[in-house]
Amino acid sequence: MNQTLKPGVRIALAGPLADATRVLRGNYSSTRSAPPISVADGLRQAMPDATVTLIPFSPSITDGDPVPGTALRTPDGRPGIRAEYYNRVDGDRYADKPALVRTEDSIVSRASQYRQVADDHKVIWTGYLVPPETGLYRLALTGVKGQVSRKGQPIVSATDFSRWAEPLKLVDVRLTKGERYPIRLEGQSGVAAAPAIFWKRVTDDLDRDLASGAQDADVIIAVMGLTSDLEGEEMPVKVDGFEGGDRTTLALPADQRTFLEKAKATGKPLILVTMNGSAIDLGWAKDNAAAILEAWYPGQSGGLAIANILSGKADPGGRLPLTFYHSVDDLPPFNDYSMEGRTYRYFEGAPVYPFGHGLSYTRFAYAPLVVEPVDGAVEKGLRVTTRITNVGQRPGDEVAQLYITPPAFDGAPRTALRGFQGLTLKPGESRTLSFTLSPRDMSFVTMAGDRMLIPGDYDLSVGGGQPGTQAPVEHARYTIGTAMPLPK
Template structure:
């Protein structure tokens, strides 16, 4: 405009004649230059999304398009366009992740154990509320970096086919139907149901046939039959696309039938777009296009330009990485056309328009969600509800549980009893407070003596860490002034003068997306701590740091730890031999460059006998609660972990680490009642524990309220109702090789052995019975089938039951699963109450997979089982069995291909 508003204010102050002022204002209105909104069709909300997208893309240069096809999409501003920067990388696996403060729900595998789609939907709605509020906050301050956008690379719906996979905790378990059903509820909660706008955009990953090993994912080739692909690996993705309308798909690192998944036209075009009619955008896993040509990867092409052309031609729209910078050379070499890029860029801008990024906030119902929803009381209560419903009661001999609240002394023992990081799992946000099992039990028993001991490390060779306390840190070499001298800088380089200084008693900070003090940049700051460390013993000290962005530890002038990553927080460790009483100069440097600023400095002291401390308190206790299991520091994504039983984030053995097994046996030998509480993300072969301990509870990684939920279950304030979303085997030797992707011998659908605990298994403090199954004796192959059965609470307490429906094809013409889940409902029953549950089986649910991958419904007999778990034995029609009721229906007519 020729004049600005502040100029009008100035003129108003010098003008006293109202008529002159009015005339002047009219003149100003007549001479204002047209705004972008008045001249550019892409900003006109009256036009269709397609018209707006076409208008915008027509004004982009090739250079612009290449920049916008990468996850760090830069801002473009000229006389025709005003496109803000946008970073597509974001996560919300079980709460908004890596963007400061957020409500943290149980890890995905725990959410799946609830078997509660209503709960899953509520959790996803809460997450998307927080996501929208955070986006509004960030964008209002022109913060447009990683973890600050509105599309999320969640959920992970790969089939947890093998419990050794370290990332299995991120999934919804081993069954395609359970995974697809839960994912659909989650996706709908994230994306919302507005006809014009997405609340957020969900991304299902990793397509396809992807579930470890982590160490070889950049070069592994998954070569499976059409039957396994369409029967096991594809259904959840198909449900997400066709039933939930997911708008984004992430392709996997691995190859599928010799082609990198992110370069596979068969997967991305033939299956996703042509067969399933997917109309959203496809994003690569991060760095996946690098694997097309770099050494020690797939190496299917020789150059970056060939790699990016291959991805675009296959159907990729967005790269998480920077290889797409070579698209200019690819176009020049005619490996790909600018028209091919237009197809991709239009899909991406369709997403941005549907998120409302180019419209007024007043027209978008999701644009005004207040920031107060972030970790609100309602969301914290929902996290507690989710944690309670995720807990699975595995064993309860002689009704040891629930425990009496009148207990005088309780010993809480184990490496997971008071570890906050374990509760938060991975791909997590950070709440204001985390309730560990120890804290939950203390809160439950305010009048009792609750004793605590760690008892052991998570695994042999893994450090048992504690924050380095103020009693060991000093400003001076004489040790007279406790604490470390800290200099805080208002930039990430620490080159200018510090903004302020202070003394910090230790390094244990999570700034929750806020700067250390008002007036600083929330994301771009740095800190340098200097002082002295006094060794309290002689021996090998293990130093450990956990934090985001960049940090380093320097002791006596030597750099011991250095970490730098813009993607996610990480660990660094070093071992030093120190002598008791010696003072060592210590410097810690930290630089924040994003919304996830945090840093912890811990160590493991030498010579501490954790085992004896645990035995000592167990001897004093009326009951011992042992909080054992695994840790996200041992299982997870592509980790640098090589310990007995663990390799690179995956597991080598299924049993508990030996150091934990030994401690459990020693505590049990004391003759005290022992309750084993497991916190883990994958199945455990707890054979000895199952045979010898009276009570076992599976609590997963329970989120910020997990400790409260555990205490509620242990002491009877909540009746557990969770069911296992995966099989617990007795040994890794029961399974085929980890690298073998064929489904034979895997999961409850194909496993021929005897599991420790079955998929779908879980006890309650009450009992349920099933009777009176009703259905037709026969049906045409293309007709839905309605089945009903009665379920009754026959115990002494109110409770929830997960009613499960399984199908079994009798004398099928092709190989079929032993049984397969095709329906489930969670019902609440008062003591003595009976309800009739009803299921509608769709024709597609009755299909089998032919050798060529076709889904076909054949005439024949199908057994239908309804109960609180898998059918244990074949029983006569309409008769009650140990776990439910069964009946057989005859399908009639001609075979039908779907």
Template sequence: MRDRTEAAAKAKELVSRMTLEEKASQLKYDAPSIDRLGIPAYNWWNEVLHGVARAGTATVFPQAIGLAAMFDEDMQEKIADVISDEARAKFNGQSRHGDRDIYKGLTVWSPNINIFRDPRWGRGHETYGEDPYLTSRLGIRFIQGLQGKGKYLKTAACSKHFAVHSGPEALRHQFDARANAKDMNETYLPAFEATVREGEVESVMGAYNRVNGEPACGSETLLKKTLREKWGFRGHIVSDCWAIRDFHVNHKVTATAPESAALALKNGCDLNCGNTYLHILEALQEGLITEEEITTACEHLFTTRFMLGLFADDCEYDQIPVTANDTDEHAALALEAAEKSMVLLENDGILPLDPGSIRTIAVIGPNADSIPALEGNYNGTSSRYVTFLEGLRRYAEKHGIRVLYSLGCHLFKDRTSGLAQADDRLAEAAMYAEAADVTIACVGLDAGLEGEEGDTGNEYFSGDKKDLLIPESQRRLLDVLTESAKKLVTVVTAGSSLNVPGGNAKVFTWYPGQAGGTALAELLFGEKNFSGHLPLTFYRDINDLPDFENYSMENRTYRYFTGKPLYPFGYGLSYTSYQVLSASVSGNEVKTEITNNGKMDGDALVQIYVECDSPFAPVHPRLCGFRRISLKAGETGTVSVPLDPLTYTVVDPDGQRVTVEHCTLYAGVCQPDEQSIEMTGSKPVSIRK
């Protein structure tokens, strides 16, 4: 696709003309210019998790966990392709104006492919969920969309945070994540390996924590033996932000900043997000590193810059105009993604709403008219936000429906006005609910309540969840609405597992991006059909899980959880019903025949699970294939689902992957367990291999 050998040769030649001090200066994220060599300043730090982030106007797609809920590889790559177009458009224009600041480069620190192993983790909504195979496929396609297919990289993607990282946020700077060999090779490493080998990701970012005793950003086991030697990674490695400082300040594995810089550099960390590499030359003077190691890191970094075409006059992406950002076509894609990502969890028949029989709806709740509820974190700024209230009002106006709105309560405080008594908006919420034919309660969280721990590298404070409940203020609101509303639709906005009771129907929207309100209105009124599915298990109570700090996979995620979930992984309802009629294995794919038994067109998600006859297999069948198919009402179609190359394998306690002779495949629209079958009304077809 592109010539790394040529880029590496050019990088080697350019770096050979630098002084020692100049080479050292280039190993920090805010690399200065070297005017005598024609090298402009470059800031390596940019974020594009679900759109170009933190650099002004850009299309805001659903948060990563919402993208995962689409279970759609092609859509995933299409969205990433749009994001990289916008990144190039903004880079081209801003560079011409001399703006080379943070969040404006072409090295983008996405995707986050950590495994969402525990619902308390605040950053879980940045991931693609709890399953290694789903994470691998979506990570690969996102990377391919970001990096493009041209002579040069359109942007340079980054797999993060390598490799065992999923909270607690409050402890991440000193925490040691202990994982056994089986969990490492079965759960924590496969998605990273896939994005390196198949996705050809250009960079990998280490994690803050230690992994089995070694700080991740200075781990010989992870960075040298696994990433470079075993997997053959040829790109560059970047630290998480200020993570190298943690070596001596928090982890106490080194005593000084020069020692920390040396530990990271010697084990392959080329780029420091932070400032500890200001001590590189001190480390050299103390004999802790060699100039050759500085040179190698610098060559890795400039190889990436050459692969991006930053020193070329024939880069096809240099011609992308600023007007390629925030286009109508991109907005349409963001709407389609929001529609495909929302999950219908419960429905007693109230949905879809009939606009002909409804005269008044009440839209109530702290997330009803909230832009943060659309955005998630690591987000850009849209010029086209449509909140849930706005989307529902626009739809209602077209059909002569009156809309009543109340905030209902504060997102998490006990009152909305400082001088008022507690629950100062509950009466308003109750009277509007009583007056309406249908009440739509918009509750949940936003990235201010679940997200990344605030520190010197972040712009906000958030963190982990303590439980699976929405804030108490909202629980009181739902109690009132349950009593007052004639019919109640509960719309939950969040990026993780929550247990929210009440309502005739329940919809989970994730953080749906700029078009969330339009998508919600279309889905609730049946203009579109629900097709999103859960990329993670929804649990009933946090007490059903092991300690947050325990990184063993025992009793975690759908593969190992022994309790009864609230909603299973892969679950999602629609306004129609689907049934896989037959399935057969042909080579490395499963050919299925599936029918739409209902009266509405929709997208079915064919899910393939495997159960191997081995004591080393997970407790439950695991996902090994998935594919969406559009079916009209009453239509039967066929779809071929590619299988995970690792389908007929298990990982033994020593971490070795072994092939199993006898396995059973299940092809359906849900997991093959009794609860999923009961909740969806559709039983998978089994195939014995």
């Protein structure tokens, strides 16, 4: 995509992560921060003149977001949920009267913030779940015992506290917009899993909803990817493509791949937004999508950041910090600890996208490199200078990358990144950049484990990506005449 989305555009937004929020933070993050902004909400904020039609996805292994406070009501009908905190008296017995009663904005224990609540306590939440839309939902409980009910019968319940990182036990239920579903849940201190009600609105006929949602759309935005539940550390999950937190394939989940093919078949331009913490195979998307935006786990306001890029309010100035391969078959087995075939430095194949790759809404040109030895001796270091110009029509972000390609020696890498600088330029603006390379920057490690300045001819490049890719790059050469050992 070489153009941004225009005001008034009609967007069909789909995919299991299109309205997802839990995925934004990944893991090892705090939930006690600003409310998360999904891609759906971000697009509506960034593009108020656009029409955004959200197409529910079919049930997926990525499902499950905490029910927001906007869908909760207290027993007397106010926003939020009633929380009663009871201190433990002894054994399994708790006080008859709560130490604290308050309205929380979600199913969360805030006991640590109040002196009257003991370290050993339980919490009872009561109120109602009120769906904003009629449809098919998937519900799950974690870190609590109790139920959400309808006419006295549980629609989702738990009799035991779940374990940390235990996969969500989602159940399908049809809910009606505005109907109040009673909630009574109990949590206890010392339970590893955080208390929560998780849900996801889904469809039981994705083909029908795709056809309807895309019919009048100008573009389809599909938000796909993974979650930290699937590719996190030591996760107790075993499903197609994932085992115990490890990846067994680089492919997107099968239902996501199928949907992308069907979205492409509508004839509408297809934009793919991916969220993930590791490389995925984007080979099909590279050949078929109008644009791909790699968002990783973008943080609590990630949906707005994504929308700002798609709408052109921000320039996509990021660069890939790893190689995107076609398949695990491209890589050596994990029980092979040699570097051969691993990372951009030693991979000899053709990746889908190389390490350091990234595009902008504008174009940059580099002037020929000026390479000067420090104190007149190459062995003391180099000073590399170039001039970068924004030759496009709008402001943009560039990441100038310096690579060194060494002479052949046993264990030599293809090339190695030795410096980078980010900058923002207005149309027509130029800026001089300089890199100073120390002897260590110019050195390599031999198979014997010795760090050395290795004699021979070197290729040095500075540009918008690796040498040998489609990125704009300027080259220079230098020679090291004598081997010189360096401290490890």
